[in-house]
Amino acid sequence: MKYGFGIDLGGTTVKIAYFDESGAMLDNWEIPTVTENGGARILPDIAASIRQYLDGRGIPDSAILGLGIGVPGAVNAKGVVNRCVNLGWGVFDITRQLRELTGFPVKAGNDANVAALGEFWKGGGQGCENMVFVTLGTGVGGGIIVEGRLLHGAHGSGAEIGHLVLNREETVPCNCGKYGCAEQYCSATGIVRLAKLHLAGTQAPSVLRQGKALTCKDIFDAGKAGDREALAILDQVYAYLGLLLANVCSTVDPEVVVIGGGVSKAGDVLLDGIAPYFRKYVFHAASGARFALASLGNDAGAYGAFKLALDAFGN
Amino acid sequence: MKYGFGIDLGGTTVKIAYFDESGAMLDNWEIPTVTENGGARILPDIAASIRQYLDGRGIPDSAILGLGIGVPGAVNAKGVVNRCVNLGWGVFDITRQLRELTGFPVKAGNDANVAALGEFWKGGGQGCENMVFVTLGTGVGGGIIVEGRLLHGAHGSGAEIGHLVLNREETVPCNCGKYGCAEQYCSATGIVRLAKLHLAGTQAPSVLRQGKALTCKDIFDAGKAGDREALAILDQVYAYLGLLLANVCSTVDPEVVVIGGGVSKAGDVLLDGIAPYFRKYVFHAASGARFALASLGNDAGAYGAFKLALDAFGN
Numbered sequence: 001m002k003y004g005f006g007i008d009l010g011g012t013t014v015k016i017a018y019f020d021e022s023g024a025m026l027d028n029w030e031i032p033t034v035t036e037n038g039g040a041r042i043l044p045d046i047a048a049s050i051r052q053y054l055d056g057r058g059i060p061d062s063a064i065l066g067l068g069i070g071v072p073g074a075v076n077a078k079g080v081v082n083r084c085v086n087l088g089w090g091v092f093d094i095t096r097q098l099r100e101l102t103g104f105p106v107k108a109g110n111d112a113n114v115a116a117l118g119e120f121w122k123g124g125g126q127g128c129e130n131m132v133f134v135t136l137g138t139g140v141g142g143g144i145i146v147e148g149r150l151l152h153g154a155h156g157s158g159a160e161i162g163h164l165v166l167n168r169e170e171t172v173p174c175n176c177g178k179y180g181c182a183e184q185y186c187s188a189t190g191i192v193r194l195a196k197l198h199l200a201g202t203q204a205p206s207v208l209r210q211g212k213a214l215t216c217k218d219i220f221d222a223g224k225a226g227d228r229e230a231l232a233i234l235d236q237v238y239a240y241l242g243l244l245l246a247n248v249c250s251t252v253d254p255e256v257v258v259i260g261g262g263v264s265k266a267g268d269v270l271l272d273g274i275a276p277y278f279r280k281y282v283f284h285a286a287s288g289a290r291f292a293l294a295s296l297g298n299d300a301g302a303y304g305a306f307k308l309a310l311d312a313f314g315n
Numbered sequence: 316m317k318y319g320f321g322i323d324l325g326g327t328t329v330k331i332a333y334f335d336e337s338g339a340m341l342d343n344w345e346i347p348t349v350t351e352n353g354g355a356r357i358l359p360d361i362a363a364s365i366r367q368y369l370d371g372r373g374i375p376d377s378a379i380l381g382l383g384i385g386v387p388g389a390v391n392a393k394g395v396v397n398r399c400v401n402l403g404w405g406v407f408d409i410t411r412q413l414r415e416l417t418g419f420p421v422k423a424g425n426d427a428n429v430a431a432l433g434e435f436w437k438g439g440g441q442g443c444e445n446m447v448f449v450t451l452g453t454g455v456g457g458g459i460i461v462e463g464r465l466l467h468g469a470h471g472s473g474a475e476i477g478h479l480v481l482n483r484e485e486t487v488p489c490n491c492g493k494y495g496c497a498e499q500y501c502s503a504t505g506i507v508r509l510a511k512l513h514l515a516g517t518q519a520p521s522v523l524r525q526g527k528a529l530t531c532k533d534i535f536d537a538g539k540a541g542d543r544e545a546l547a548i549l550d551q552v553y554a555y556l557g558l559l560l561a562n563v564c565s566t567v568d569p570e571v572v573v574i575g576g577g578v579s580k581a582g583d584v585l586l587d588g589i590a591p592y593f594r595k596y597v598f599h600a601a602s603g604a605r606f607a608l609a610s611l612g613n614d615a616g617a618y619g620a621f622k623l624a625l626d627a628f629g630n
Contacts, residue, residue, distance in 0.1 A: 074600045077462065082600065128469075129469065130468065130469040142566075144566070144567070146461050146464075146466050147392065147464070147467075149461075149462070151461050151567060151568075152462075152568075153445065153567065153568025153569075153601065154443075154444065154445040154568050154569055154570040154603070154604070155568055155600050155601060155603050156568075156600065157565075157568045157598060157600030157601045158566075158567060158568040159566060159567075159568075160565045160566075160568070160598040160600065160601060161565065161566055163565050163598035164562045164565050164566065165558060165561065165562060165596045168554075168558065176598060176599065177599070178595070178596065178598075239483075243480060243483065246480065247479045247480060247562060248566055250472075250475045250476065250478050250479050251457075251459070251473075251474060251475075251476055251479065251563055251566050251567065252459070252466060252468065252473060252474075252566065252567070253466075253467075253468025253469050253470055253471070253472045253473040253474075253475070254468075254469055255469040280493070281480045281493065283472060283475040283478035283491060283493070284491065284492070285389045285397060285470050285471065285472030285475065286468065286470060286472045286475060288469070288470050289469070
């Protein structure tokens with residue numbers, strides 16, 4: 001039996017998990033992400049933590065098949081990072097650097113893509129060959145699996161489906177600088193933004209007209225309790241999500257669409273809300289895609305990162 | 316040296332081409348597509364034509380590595396056709412039937428997908444690993460190559476990018492039954508439709524206000540001659556195409572977008588028109604995709620069909 005590591009590199013912490021080649025997560029821990037000096041310490045810190053773990057347990061290097069890492073930015077199929085703004089990173093070959101620091105072979109991918117691979121392997125997409133993953137959190141990320149393999153993209157930015165333009169009339173810019181991106185309507189932030197716009201445009205009473213700052217959860221809770229304005233807001237969100245996922249499915253035609261991220265905690269009400277809009281907008285031959293909620297939570301990235309390494313360096 | 320056949324099955328004719336394994340097209344001919352009786356004669360006719368060709372030249376079966384076929388409908392990666400309305404076909408395993416009829420191994424794909432593979436191999440996408448192909452003809456078709464492999468889709472309808480919904484406000488239905496599909500604005504038919512709508516909405520003089528039926532070529536010719544109304548119509552087309560291709564590129568992140576079909580005969584003026592809208596709508600990390608015109612014309616399907624067989628059955 002061989003072993004390996006899956007690393008989920010985030011803007012504030014690095015999650016490191018130790019797996020056996022069957023995919024059992026045997027251990028996991030976190031270290032802080034030190035972003036000073038252009039993120040120069042990040043990879044040495046990861047290498048030191050892995051070395052300490054192996055030495056402390058007397059695990060020989062020969063037992064390790066390799067390691068995989070998910071990075072919050074664009075990474076192409078050859079392992080070249082193309083800028084991670086929130087880590088301070090520019091353009092460099094992360095697989096080579098981390099290999100030189102650890103002595104182990106390395107595979108790297110974009111964090112949302114890698115989380116998609118995790119859900120494909122051990123989560124909501126198990127048993128499928130073709131999958132679309134969308135993560136609805138502070139932003140909207142995505143990942144696409146084609147015949148069992150992750151779509152990296154030529155510039156390492158495959159499945160940036162949060163930045164499909166859904167509304168050419170939008171006048172407020174997205175974080176990316178464009179106008180009308182899916183992220184502006186379907187992320188947790190975007191849903192709250194839509195809610196504020198909606199409430200400002202009507203005098204109708206609503207439990208959402210409260211003193212404290214509105215959250216995405218408040219809106220779903222109010223909707224579940226039957227608040228008419230909350231339902232009207234969510235209907236807009238479902239229409240945008242249905243259009244987004246229909247256009248992505250007409251493009252890549254998956255068996256399953258897996259939805260993760262904080263917004264997916266709303267559960268089946270979210271899937272039920274999206275369904276009629278999805279059917280309205282999707283090409284008929286691609287309409288057979290089923291919808292599922294992500295099941296690995298914050299571990300999806302570590303699972304997917306290890307799977308990258310397992311596919312490349314396992315037997 | 317081994318040899319094989321690439322077959323481009325259309326609604327009125329079947330193009331059959333004979334290749335050597337280097338990809339040189341040694342011969343090609345056409346036979347009529349007989350769609351009576353649910354298209355029952357189509358595959359036997361193809362098999363008979365191939366048999367006659369081989370016997371007539373004394374080519375032994377052992378010289379043939381296999382054959383590939385592009386079909387005007389959905390075909391999944393396992394070779395199951397999922398209806399071809401204009402051939403009268405339902406759901407069946409085309410690779411098995413054609414193998415039994417010919418004695419040769421068979422691979423099958425959707426016609427636009429297969430044409431994409433041809434352009435990838437020997438046309439506008441040569442030398443790339445990741446490509447998006449769009450064919451702007453009577454309809455709008457597409458094909459996607461991911462790391463050198465054709466994206467078939469779970470239901471055989473990958474890259475149906477003509478049916479991405481670009482305009483939720485559209486009140487006229489698309490041929491597919493939905494509203495606001497790219498095909499309604501970017502196909503030759505769609506461009507003429509937009510032109511008629513535009514001319515009906517203004518009193519401005521235009522060379523397009525002629526007696527005879529308007530064609531897509533008339534509109535591009537008038538634009539090249541500086542006709543203001545033609546330019547306004549084309550600007551709408553470019554905006555839709557730019558949005559369509561931006562959303563597809565933000566999803567699959569290719570190195571190159573290859574544009575084929577009758578509308579692509581407009582040439583560089585089309586690419587130049589799309590470019591600013593593409594840059595406006597595409598996610599920055601995917602903006603490096605370059606644009607190219609298809610170069611194989613009507614042979615793209617035969618090349619791609621043979622390439623399917625070569626990848627599966629060649630050395």
